[in-house]
Structure formats: structure tokens, C-alpha cells
Amino acid sequence: MTQTLKILLVDDDADLLKLLSIRLRAARHQVKTATCGEEALALLPHFQPSLVISDLRMDGMDGLALFDSIRRDYPGLPVIILTAHGSIPEAVDATQRGVFGYLTKPFDGSQLLSLVEKAGRLGATTSQDSASPSEEWRSELITRSAVMEEALRQAYLAAETETNILIQSESGTGKELLARAIHRASPRAGGPFVAVNCSAIPETLLESELFGHSKGSFTGATQNRKGLFEEADGGTLFLDEVGDMPLTFQAKLLRALQEGEVRPVGANRSVSVDVRVISATHRDLEQAMAEEQFRADLFYRLNVVRIDLPPLRDRREDIPLLANRFLTQANARNKRQIEGFAPDAIEFMMTAPWPGNVRQLQNLVEHATAICTTAIVPVSLVQRALRHDLTIIPSLADVRERQDREYLENLLRVTEGKVSAAARLAGRNRTEFYKLLRRHHLDPIWFRPSAPDTDDRGAGA
Known part of the structure; x- marks a missing residue:
């Protein structure tokens, strides 16, 4: 029996988008559509597809640029590229970059469904290999x-x-x-x-x-x-x-x-x-x-x-995942149907300081979605929500703690993890410096390009 997949279709041709949707839904797949690469990126973390099918030539972000973005943030997600302008160089480039499949228009519907089925089997194998019975915890x-x-x-x-x-x-x-x-x-x-x-x-x-x-x-x-x-x-x-x-x-x-x-x-x-x-x-x-x-x-x-437990600024790759989970929860609570965040809104969130960490991000999403009147949350609402977030001012102790840690990290980076050299630059003896490292949970080994020097060997933080 054919596996049911969640498929994101991306094409600026409305007629082809409708035709492909009908074919895939007839094969009992769940389908979401986007008319450009930017919209697709906004929908990805919310819809969480098991396969993306994209046109190659689109205004703005083309199919391969979209694929590069997907591969960076969702490395295991298969992508199929469709184009009416197929050529051997394009096909070679696509496959070398890791695109799962490449079809030239016009193509037979059975070809597409066969490729979709193969992608589904790949996804099932990957998830079986990576998942464990204990993941629910x-x-x-x-x-x-x-x-x-x-x-x-x-x-x-x-x-x-x-x-x-x-x-x-x-x-x-x-x-x-x-x-x-x-x-x-x-x-x-x-x-x-x-x-x-x-x-x-x-x-x-x-x-x-x-x-x-x-x-x-x-x-x-x-x-x-x-x-x-x-x-x-x-x-x-x-x-x-x-x-x-x-x-x-x-x-x-x-x-x-x-x-x-x-x-x-x-x-x-x-x-x-x-x-x-x-x-x-x-x-x-x-x-x-x-x-x-x-x-x-x-x-x-x-x-x-x-x-x-790392602060949010040390796990920025999780911000889109967390923001869209909070969006789903806010939709359910408020009976809204907001589909996602604009790409520049995600980019803005990825670069914000987040002194309030995940709780601050959750508050921001709640604020932005409460006043959003469009299907996609624009960057202006995210910026407005952040300006009104009273949790953005950290305590003086938090600021000092962060500055001390960053100073120590920079010292170890410059000295490539050599504690003696770092201690001299800091104006501290080695014993005092090791106490500082322990206090901030830093290990010199993390900053060493190769085996530790003999003068620091065996004295780990």
C-alpha cells in the first residue's frame, strides 16, 4: 500500500499547481501549496512536509535556491525539481547538489508518482534509522x-x-x-x-x-x-x-x-x-x-x-522550529489560521538577542499572532512585538555573567586553548584562571586545534 505523505508543492503557475495537487491528493497524499520560494520557506516549519516538489524557474527565489535553503535547515528533507527548461547541465548540477529527483515538463503523471513513492520510502527508512522508541520522552x-x-x-x-x-x-x-x-x-x-x-x-x-x-x-x-x-x-x-x-x-x-x-x-x-x-x-x-x-x-x-541547558542565543537554529510550534499552539487557543512567518520575520528573529530565552520568544509569538490580520506574520509585527516585550532587559548579574564568559571564550580562542598563555593575558595565575573556567563551565580542550600542549596536559577544567 502506498505511504501517505505530506507534500509541499511550489510553483508560480497556478494551473499546474492545481493539476499537481489533484493528482497527488488522488493518490491520498496531504498537499500544501506555495506560489514562490519565499512563501514555501515560511510554510516549511509549520506544515513540516515529508517531501517538497518545486518548479525550477520562478520569479524571485528559484527552485535550486529554495533547495539550498531547505538543505541547510532540513538536511534530510527530499526535494524534487520540475522544469520546462530541462537541460543536461541543469540536471547534473541539481543532482550533484543533492536534489532527490529531477523531472522535465511535460512529464507523465506516473513518473511523478513513482518518484514520490521512492522519496517516501527514503523518508521512512531515515526516520526508522534515526528515531528510537524512547523519543516520546x-x-x-x-x-x-x-x-x-x-x-x-x-x-x-x-x-x-x-x-x-x-x-x-x-x-x-x-x-x-x-x-x-x-x-x-x-x-x-x-x-x-x-x-x-x-x-x-x-x-x-x-x-x-x-x-x-x-x-x-x-x-x-x-x-x-x-x-x-x-x-x-x-x-x-x-x-x-x-x-x-x-x-x-x-x-x-x-x-x-x-x-x-x-x-x-x-x-x-x-x-x-x-x-x-x-x-x-x-x-x-x-x-x-x-x-x-x-x-x-x-x-x-x-x-x-x-x-x-543552553540559552536560546546558543541554539539559534531552533528559533524557526520553536516559533512555529508556538504559532500552532496560539492558533489552537485563539481559533486562528495563521500559516507561518515571512522569511524576513524569521531572519529578524534569528538575529535578535533573546535575553529572555525561549519564554521571551513564546511571548513574542503570542503577541504578534494576536494582532496579525494576514495569513503570514510580517516582520513589522515581530519587530513591534519585540519592542513591547518587557522581558528584553536582562538583569545586571546576567549581563556581567555573559560578558565574563565571552571574555574567557575569546581568550581561549586567541590562545588556542593554552591556559598558561590565557592566564597571563588575563593577569591571573593558572589556579585562579582554572577556577574561572570551572565557574563558567568552559573546557580549554574545546578551543584546541590539536592535542593539548604539555604544559596544560592533565589539568583540565
Whole structure:
């Protein structure tokens, strides 16, 4: 039986576009059409086709220019080129550049359907090779970024263990989404996932919220109440912004983690709990320890496995994917039918600074789509939404942290990862410089073109 495919047709000839659509839909394929290459690029991340069929000669972006853009952003997506101006040089150029198929008009409909079927088999083979039964665990975290994939790989490996995990990243990067994904991939997936924002609970209520309380233990305690540790029994407890937890409470949390039990406020006995803890913070906990704002023993208890979630500026290739997912969600919520973003709108988003990370991007898409009156969101609306986004001003600490990291990266890049040379340029000794590298999670090896020099060998950050 022929596989049903999602096919994007691109042609500036309206009559041919209609004819091809009829033929492909008759073969039970799902078809979306675009009249130019620019429109096709706007539709790609929203429609997510399994095949693109494009005319070669079109006004503006031609078929091969469209193919080059598709190959850069969607390397596994097959493209078939159609042309009425076929020639041997063009065919050779197309196939050498990686075009899946090339047909000269007029062509027999069976030729096209045969080529489409072959493309479908290729796509099915590719997805079977690359997909795994466990992909569902990370379905909320879409990416094609290598740095993000590495973070997810580490998360998947850690999920299979019972160790505590610390997620370190800036605000708005999706720490809770990653924590939920780890829970889904873990042996505790059948148990509860309980999330708590430590910075949102007043210090006076934090103990009662996490450990519970007994009836009459304080004014307003009219009955016994389970804490979040007990609610998460058999599952995962996610402590978001754990770096903002009051110092006076940190000893109580440490005791609960060490002993595997909690004592509700006002109770005479402790309660055993079986909980795996995932914590997250945007703060530099090592610096907080140095400033005596975070207990070292608690840090080492939480930081058994550490995952650094990259900021959006370090995974810009994900911006079109994320923007179109947020667009789909906004369409569903608001009963809209906006089809995508104009290419210059995507380009603008790709170059924006995004200090608020993925959360800021989601807010921008929500704003832009709410006031959009066309099928494609223009760049002007995206620019307007960004100007009105109050999350674009980063904190002073975030700015300093980013500048320090960029300075260290530039030093290592200039010195090709030679720590001694970089330390001299920075006016620091090697020990101090290695502490700076550890604080900013930088490894000199990343900047070395070949094997490390003997003076730095064995002293990794």
C-alpha cells in the first residue's frame, strides 16, 4: 500500500499547481501549496512536509535556491525539481547538489508518482534509522541544535539512574520542561511529578509546603496536610530556583535528602519518602557557596549529575522550529489560521538577542499572532512585538555573567586553548584562571586545534 505523505508543492503557475495537487491528493497524499520560494520557506516549519516538489524557474527565489535553503535547515528533507527548461547541465548540477529527483515538463503523471513513492520510502527508512522508541520522552523539547542534543543525551542517560540532577541555565530556557522529560524517561515515570518554585514561597511557609504540617501546629492549621515530598513519593520532586532557597532552610532540606524522611511541622514522628530530586537554578551556585549564600554540602547532594541547558542565543537554529510550534499552539487557543512567518520575520528573529530565552520568544509569538490580520506574520509585527516585550532587559548579574564568559571564550580562542598563555593575558595565575573556567563551565580542550600542549596536559577544567 502506498505511504501517505505530506507534500509541499511550489510553483508560480497556478494551473499546474492545481493539476499537481489533484493528482497527488488522488493518490491520498496531504498537499500544501506555495506560489514562490519565499512563501514555501515560511510554510516549511509549520506544515513540516515529508517531501517538497518545486518548479525550477520562478520569479524571485528559484527552485535550486529554495533547495539550498531547505538543505541547510532540513538536511534530510527530499526535494524534487520540475522544469520546462530541462537541460543536461541543469540536471547534473541539481543532482550533484543533492536534489532527490529531477523531472522535465511535460512529464507523465506516473513518473511523478513513482518518484514520490521512492522519496517516501527514503523518508521512512531515515526516520526508522534515526528515531528510537524512547523519543516520546522528549517530545516537548524540539531541537536540531547539536549543543541542545548533547544536553538531552546527558539527560536521557541520567534519567535511567536514581541520582539527583541539577539543571543549570538562564531564566526562560525550559528547565521544568527538561525536568518533566527526565521524569518521563526514568523508571519513576509511573509515579507523580511534583514541581515547586522555591523563590515563590515565603520562607515562613516553605517548611510546611515541602514537609507538611499537623493539625494545630500553627494558626490556620485546621487539619493534617501532606507536604510536597510526600505528594511526590514514588516519583520525582522538582525544586525550581533552588538557588533562591533561604539559607536557614537549606539544612532542613539537606537532612531530608540524607535521611530519606521528612518531619511535618508540629509532628512527633518523621515520615519516610522515596523521592528522586531534580533541582534547577539560574544562579551560579559555586559563586553563591563562595559568598556563603548556599551550603556546600547541599550543593554536592543536589549536584550529583549536572546538565547545562543552553540559552536560546546558543541554539539559534531552533528559533524557526520553536516559533512555529508556538504559532500552532496560539492558533489552537485563539481559533486562528495563521500559516507561518515571512522569511524576513524569521531572519529578524534569528538575529535578535533573546535575553529572555525561549519564554521571551513564546511571548513574542503570542503577541504578534494576536494582532496579525494576514495569513503570514510580517516582520513589522515581530519587530513591534519585540519592542513591547518587557522581558528584553536582562538583569545586571546576567549581563556581567555573559560578558565574563565571552571574555574567557575569546581568550581561549586567541590562545588556542593554552591556559598558561590565557592566564597571563588575563593577569591571573593558572589556579585562579582554572577556577574561572570551572565557574563558567568552559573546557580549554574545546578551543584546541590539536592535542593539548604539555604544559596544560592533565589539568583540565
